[in-house]
Amino acid sequence: MTAIFSTPQDTDIFYPSEDGEPLAETYDHLYAILTTLEMLKGYFKDRRATVLADQFLYYSQGFPALRVAPDVMVIFDVEPGGRDNYKIWQEQQVPSVIFEMTSSSTQEQDKVFKKTLYEQLGVKEYWLFDPKGEWIAHKLQGYRLEGEEYQLINEYRSEPLGLTLKVEGKLLAFYREDNGEKLLIPDELREALEQQRQRAELAEQQVEQERRRAELAEQRAEQLAAKLRELGIDPDL
Numbered sequence: 249m250t251a252i253f254s255t256p257q258d259t260d261i262f263y264p265s266e267d268g269e270p271l272a273e274t275y276d277h278l279y280a281i282l283t284t285l286e287m288l289k290g291y292f293k294d295r296r297a298t299v300l301a302d303q304f305l306y307y308s309q310g311f312p313a314l315r316v317a318p319d320v321m322v323i324f325d326v327e328p329g330g331r332d333n334y335k336i337w338q339e340q341q342v343p344s345v346i347f348e349m350t351s352s353s354t355q356e357q358d359k360v361f362k363k364t365l366y367e368q369l370g371v372k373e374y375w376l377f378d379p380k381g382e383w384i385a386h387k388l389q390g391y392r393l394e395g396e397e398y399q400l401i402n403e404y405r406s407e408p409l410g411l412t413l414k415v416e417g418k419l420l421a422f423y424r425e426d427n428g429e430k431l432l433i434p435d436e437l438r439e440a441l442e443q444q445r446q447r448a449e450l451a452e453q454q455v456e457q458e459r460r461r462a463e464l465a466e467q468r469a470e471q472l473a474a475k476l477r478e479l480g481i482d483p484d485l
Contacts, residue, residue: 265332287431304333379418
């Protein structure tokens with residue numbers, strides 16, 4: 249059952265958008281958050297959905313202290329784009345998938361408090377990624393809502409996202425289930441674009457070489473025809 253509490257009016261209540269805390273505790277966690285955000289933003293750019301990172305998720309109208317800041321969350325059927333914070337009662341949609349980049353210091357909160365909260369809110373999938381491998385054996389662990397309770401996901405695939413998840417070093421990797429293509433992080437995108445540019449340049453060079461060979465062959469043919477005419481031979485016969 250989705251636990252969203254509300255009061256008739258809260259126009260005078262302030263809902264902060266930041267608390268002065270750092271986005272992530274280590275570079276590895278930060279990079280995992282940012283790359284996951286960028287990959288999923290690109291994947292959903294043409295859909296009515298939004299992907300948010302480290303934004304306050306307010307789930308109880310009138311009670312600004314009741315909030316959580318998921319590392320990455322995907323919400324469907326809402327206007328695309330960023331928000332300073334996300335209020336469930338305003339948007340009328342609960343996040344479908346939430347990712348937490350976990351560590352030994354956040355282990356208990358991630359696997360107990362947040363897991364219970366997301367379960368009660370009705371978040372369809374909850375994924376824990378441990379980039380340093382501090383407490384999750386294979387670094388990745390997921391839960392899917394079955395009825396009103398989370399069940400451990402035995403395969404690394406997200407039903408709401410239509411993506412297969414893999415651990416690649418200290419990052420999460422995503423592969424489309426419809427065509428098998430990998431979602432590229434910014435560094436991989438730049439590399440792919442550079443490779444594409446190099447292939448285009450090579451193709452242009454090959455076309456230019458073919459053009460020059462054709463011109464040379466035509467010149468030689470004309471020279472041969474001229475010599476034949478000097479000998480009184482019509483090259484066209």
